[in-house]
Structures are given as C-alpha cells and as structure tokens.
Amino acid sequence: MTRRLPDLEAWAIFAKVAELGSFARAAHDLGLSNPTVSKAIGRLEARLGIALIARTSRRLSLTEGGRAALERATRILREGEAVEDEAAEQSASPRGRVRISAPLSFGIGHMAAALPDFMDVYPDVILDFSLTDRQVDLVADGFDLALRIARLEDSSLIARRLTPVRLQLVASPAYLEKHGRPTHPGQLAQHSALVYTGGAAPGSWRFIHPQFGEEVVQPAARMWTDNADILTPALLAGQGLAIQPEFLVWRELRAGTLEVAMPDWSPPPLALHLIMPPSPLRPLRVQAVIDYLGVTLSRAPWAVPQS
Template sequence: MPRRLPDLEAWAIFAKVAETGSFARAAQELGLANPTVSKAITRLEARLGVALLARTSRQLTLTEGGRGVLERATRILREGEAAEDEATEQSAAPRGRVRVSAPLSFGIGYMAATLPGFLAAYPEVTLDIALSDRHVDLIAEGFDLALRIARLEDSSLLARRLCTVRLLPVAAPAYLDAHGRPSHPAELRDHRALAYTGGASPGLWRFTHPQFGEEAVTPRVGLWTDNADLLAPALRAGAGLALQPEFLVWRDLQEGALEVVMPDWSAPPLALYLLMPPSPLRPLRVQVVIDHLAQALKEAPWSCEQG
C-alpha cells in the first residue's frame, strides 16, 4: 500500500503553536482561523496516535511525544518559509517575527543600540528579544538565533564567530594603592574578589604567561552574582578585584576608574557568537537580523579582534 504524504501543513502549525505557546497566537501569526489550527493539531495527533500537546483551560504544554518531534517540526516550518521567501517576490520585503536570545548585560549595553537602525530598515520585521544569561535551547524554546559569549563547545547548532571577548582582571586604583598590585596569580589569594557565578568553573581563575605557563587560583570571594554588571559599583568603590569581560569595563579603563592587574598574564578569552538552528535554510526575516547584528557588533569599540 503506498505511503501517504506527510501532513506538512499540520507539522508546521504544530511548530508554530509550540513556539508561541498558544493556539490563538499561532493562528494570528499564521493568518489562520483558530479552528483551523486546532483541527490541524487534532489531525496530526490522530495520524501519529500520540498526544503532542497537553491542554488545560490555563496552560498549553508539550507532552514527551511533542518534545521528541519538535525539532523536526520546527525545521519543516523554517525551511518551508525559507523556500517560499526565495521563490516569491516577498523576498525583497522581509516580514514577520524573529525571536532572539542574548546575554542580559551585553543585550542592554550593546545590542540595544543596534536595534533602532534595524527597525528603521525593516519596518515589517517584528523582533522578540529575550535577555538572560541562561543558555537557552534554541529548538525547544522556539528561538531563531542567539547571541552567546562563551568558549563554544561542540554543538549541532550553526555558529558564526563575531569577535574575541577578553577577560581582564581589574580593580580600582584606590584598592590597589591600599592592598598592593599583584604581579602573579598566586598573590590573588591575599586579595578580596568579586566573582561571577556563570561559566564552567565559577570562582576558579585561570591565567597564562608567555614565559611561566599556566596558573590557576581560587581567590577569597566577598561578593558572588549571576550578573557581572552588579559588580561595577563595588569595583569602582574599591571593594576588591574582579575578572570581567572587556565590554563591561573598557570605558572605566579608559577613564582611569579601573586598571588592569597583572598585565603580563592573560585569562583564556571568550568569543561572541551568533548561534542558529542547524538547518542551512532560514527565512529572509531571520537572515537580515543575522546580517545586521553581525555587522554592527563586530565593530564594537572594545573588540580587540574582528570576527
């Protein structure tokens, strides 16, 4: 017996419902009637013999079966949109919603400044930006792309490297005048540290030297936080030393409010990446966001290396 063609429309509708968390919002974004969306999900579940969504009067959640097929459903939706963009005149005028994840401090400090220019250039594209230092699951949470500052591990995601992000040990001159200027990582144990809880080994600071090799130290921490911006007032007030990304401290360094400690030693750098789902096909509305952010952010004044 010939195998039936897959119900591609229902798969795409399921992906949009999962992305938006709502039948009504999915219908609105797809330009469909609410009953059409509901019937498509019912039709797909009947065909598969498994529930994809758990529905209550207040909440819509993915079942285990729904989570298992979401990545493929999302790929069907995205590749269908990309194919239509390429084949129709609409490719000249990108439109629709693009979901972006970005780190909190970086998003407010640098990404935000790039948005007015984008919105003016692409008035029919709607940006939905979530700021968090949490590493989101792009596929499961329905994001089109993410900015991430990290040492990127092996991943099925596509990654576009924009620039190096140096980590600098810094302190206020007044603090260093009072407590001394360390010249070796081992001396940091005698100092008070202000530390970020993110990263693979929070509180463990690693450094390298061209002559003396590698050193690791666990300083005495007086303040922990999951957002490095919070450390700035304490740093400027002379409360201790911190290992901070350059984009957070470059202005203070220029103005003399902070200075780099142990300039002959360097911490392993991070990098700024644009991460995308694995499919090489992307709707034009997503591609223009990628191109805009890549161009705007690789020219950041604190960047020590172009991507």
C-alpha cells in the same frame, strides 16, 4: 502499501502552538481560526495514535511524545518559511518576526543602541528578543538566532565568529594602592574577589602567562552574582577585584577609574558568536538581522584595537 505524505502544515502549526504556548496565540500569529489550529493538532494525534499536547482549562503542555517530536516539527516550520522566502522575489523587503536570544548585560549595553537604525532600514521586520545568560536550545525553543560569548564546543549549530572578547582582571587604583598590586595568581589569596557565577567554573579563576603557562586559583569571594553589571559599582568603590569582559569595563579602563591588575597574566579569551540552527535555509528577515549585527557588533569601540 502506498505511504501517505506527511501532514507538513499540521506539523508547522504544532510547532507554533508549542512555541507560543497557546492555541489562540498560534492562530492569531498564523492568521488562522482557532478551530483550524485545533483540527490540525487533532489530525496529527489521530494519525500517530498518541497525544502531543495535554490540555487543561488553564494551560497546555507537551506530552512526552510531543516533546520528542518538537525539534523536527520546528525545523519543518522554519525551513518552510525559508523556502517561501527563497522563492520570493529577491527584491522583496524582509518582513516578519525574528526571535533572538542574547546575554543580558551585552544585549542591554551594546545591542540596544544598534537596534533603532536596523528598524529604520527594515520597518517590516519585528524583533523579538529574549535577554538571558542561560544558553537556550535554539531549535526546541524556537529561536532564529542567538548571540553567545563563549569558547564554543562542537555542535550541529552554525556559528559565525564576530570578534574576540577579552577578559581582564580589574580593580580600582585606590583598591590596588591599598591592598597591593598582585604579580602572580598565587597572590590573589590575599585579595577580595567579586565573582561572576555564569562561567563554566565560577569559583575558579584561570590565568595564562606566555612564559610560565597556566595557573588556576580559587580566591576568597566577597560577592557572588549571575549578572556581571552589578560588580562594576563595587569595583569602582574599591571593594575588590573581578574578572570582567572588556565590553563591560572599557570606558572605565580608558577613564582610569579601573585598571588592569596583574597584566602579565590573562584569563583565556572568549569570542562573540552568532549562532544559528543547522539548516542552511534562512528567511530573508533572519539573514538581514545576521548581516546587520555582524557588521555593527564587529565595529564596536571595545572590539576595535586602539592605536
């Protein structure tokens, strides 16, 4: 029995419908008519004998079969785009949409300033940002790349390490003068903690000493938050200590309005990574963003050691 070729175009259309959550938006984005998109999904469903998308008058959602097929369908779409870009003239100007996920505070504080120059150089590239501290699924959620500040676990994703991200226990000089400067993690039980909840163990603070090893403490928290930016005013007002990434407090540290508490004990460092789907094929527009961010973010003032 001769096996039919897969309907790659229909699978790519299905991935775009799932990404945008709408037949009409997918048709507009792909430059197709609404009936063409609807017929493509219908062909797949008839061929498979299952429904991929549940439709109502107000919204659509993926069926269990649709969710199971989405990752590979998205890969078909992305690799098809990449193949076309690779086959095009290398002198061609990158064009099209690039979907990027980045941490909220980092995206606003450090990526935003770098974007106008990129847009000047690549006027035909459309940047589509999602700023969230949640770790998105690049393939299932249709992202071309993501910035992550973490200690990465092994995965099938491609990671490019850009720069270390130091974490520091900080407080205002006035707070430390009033409450004392701790010299050991065990002393933090007598201090007020301002806690970021986005880490792996938000209620626990881990410190490493080059001679005495590791200590883990659970300080008494006066504030909990899933966005570390909100901690800075409380720190400056002398309301407690917090573990903050250097990119959030480097200006205050240089100005002396905050200082590193307990400098002999350091939280384990993280790193800034560019994360990409596992396919080695990437459209020129995506590679342009990767190259630009790789250079720009590695040269950020907080990432460059001061002499």
